[in-house]
Amino acid sequence: MIEAMIFWTLAGLTLGGSLLVVTRRNPVAAALWLIVSLGATAGLFLTLGAHFLGVVQVLTYAGAIMVLFMFVIMLLNIRDAALEDIWGGTSWWFVAVPGAVILFAGSKMFHDALPADGRGEAAEGYGAIEAIAGELFGTYLLAFEAVSLLLLAGIVGVMLLARRPARRGGAE
Amino acid sequence: MSDPILHIGLHHYLVLSLAVFLVGAAGVLKRKNLLVVFMSIELMLNAANIAFLAFARFRSGGADAHVVVLFIIAVAAVEAAVGLAILVALYRRRGTVRADEIDMLSG
Numbered sequence: 195m196i197e198a199m200i201f202w203t204l205a206g207l208t209l210g211g212s213l214l215v216v217t218r219r220n221p222v223a224a225a226l227w228l229i230v231s232l233g234a235t236a237g238l239f240l241t242l243g244a245h246f247l248g249v250v251q252v253l254t255y256a257g258a259i260m261v262l263f264m265f266v267i268m269l270l271n272i273r274d275a276a277l278e279d280i281w282g283g284t285s286w287w288f289v290a291v292p293g294a295v296i297l298f299a300g301s302k303m304f305h306d307a308l309p310a311d312g313r314g315e316a317a318e319g320y321g322a323i324e325a326i327a328g329e330l331f332g333t334y335l336l337a338f339e340a341v342s343l344l345l346l347a348g349i350v351g352v353m354l355l356a357r358r359p360a361r362r363g364g365a366e
Numbered sequence: 367m368s369d370p371i372l373h374i375g376l377h378h379y380l381v382l383s384l385a386v387f388l389v390g391a392a393g394v395l396k397r398k399n400l401l402v403v404f405m406s407i408e409l410m411l412n413a414a415n416i417a418f419l420a421f422a423r424f425r426s427g428g429a430d431a432h433v434v435v436l437f438i439i440a441v442a443a444v445e446a447a448v449g450l451a452i453l454v455a456l457y458r459r460r461g462t463v464r465a466d467e468i469d470m471l472s473g
Contacts, residue, residue, distance in 0.1 A: 201374045205382045208416075212386050212409050216393030221401040228405045231386075235412050242379070242423040247435055251415075254439050259408065259446050266450045267401060270457050278398045278464060289392040300384045304377040312375060313424050325429040326436065334433050341440050348444035355451035359458070 201241055207234035219277045225263050232256040244321040379420030387413035400456075400463045404449055411442045 211231030218224040232255045239248035319325050330338055370378075386409055393406030415435045422431030453463060460468050 195372060198372045198374055201378065202371075205378070209382060209385055209389070212389040215405055215409060216389055216397060216402065218402070221399055221405075224402050224405055228408065231409065232412060235416060238379070238382075238416060239419055242419045244419050244423070244432055244435070247415075247419065247432055247439075250436065250439060254443060255408075255412070259443050262446060262450060263401070263405065266454060269454065270401075270463060272399075272463070278466075280397070283398075284396065286392075286396060289395050293388040293392055297381070297385055297388055301377070301381045304380045304384075308375070308377050308380075310375060311424075312373065314426060316423070317426075317428075320423075321432065326432045329429040329433045330436070333430070334437075337437060341437055344441065344444055348448050352447050352451040355448070356454045 197241070201238075204234045204237040204241065207231065208238065217280060219280055221267050221272060222264070225260060225267060228263075229256050229260050232260065242321075243316045246321055246323045246326055376420055376424040379416060379424075383413045383417040383420065385413075386410075386416070398465045400453055400465055403465070404446065404453070407449075408442060408446065411438055414438060 208231050211227045211234060214227040215224045215231060218227065233252065236248045236251040236256065239245070239251055390406040390409030390413060393409065394403050397403055397406065415438055418431045418435050418438075421427060456468065457463050462468060
């Protein structure tokens with residue numbers, strides 16, 4: 195009972211937050227609702243027993259990526275005149291109707307295809323950092339090193355891309 | 367079939383994941399402000415994470431799904447950083463972050 199209440203609250207926050215993200219004119223408001231949605235998702239991770247990933251989600255996604263978004267939004271300093279007209283232009287129905295169709299068809303398929311057994315007892319140490327570290331530095335070691343290389347490439351790329359143009363008038 | 371409201375099963379999480387993914391996709395398609403488009407992309411990645419962890423919990427998965435989700439979060443961070451850097455560079459040259467105002471390939 196409590197578990198269901200928690201799930202519905204978190205799911206409502208996640209989905210409602212995501213809907214509000216895509217319908218806010220002001221990008222700052224959209225970013226704040228995305229933080230709400232990501233935080234609620236972290237709660238969902240906790241209900242799924244993945245407590246390490248729940249913490250990582252809050253630290254990294256809601257804590258670092260969204261702060262980066264906020265920095266860039268503030269840096270770009272969007273004026274009111276530049277805010278787009280969301281409800282004009284091509285109608286939302288063109289994305290909402292196919293989306294609703296896919297959602298209903300998908301839920302029907304999930305309902306039919308998946309057996310209705312509940313979650314079993316989680317294994318000892320499920321979602322704990324020891325289990326994840328065992329896999330990460332064992333089976334997925336190459337991918338781990340590749341991700342570190344990706345991070346390095348990202349850092350170099352960001353520093354090059356966001357550099358101010360050279361004052362000597364050269365194009366880059 | 368046990369009560370779908372009180373008995374939370376795998377398909378609850380999957381339907382939620384699908385719904386969030388569709389909302390993110392709608393945002394990418396409809397919105398012109400590139401910042402909001404980036405945020406919608408993050409929403410889609412988030413939805414995929416929920417689906418991964420739901421399957422891992424309900425299907426006696428090991429820590430593999432957790433490692434994959436960790437990688438997804440890391441890749442999303444890099445992608446957000448690089449994408450925002452491109453956006454900043456674009457803003458410096460074109461003075462706008464709206465996709466409908468960036469319509470000439472040159473200049």
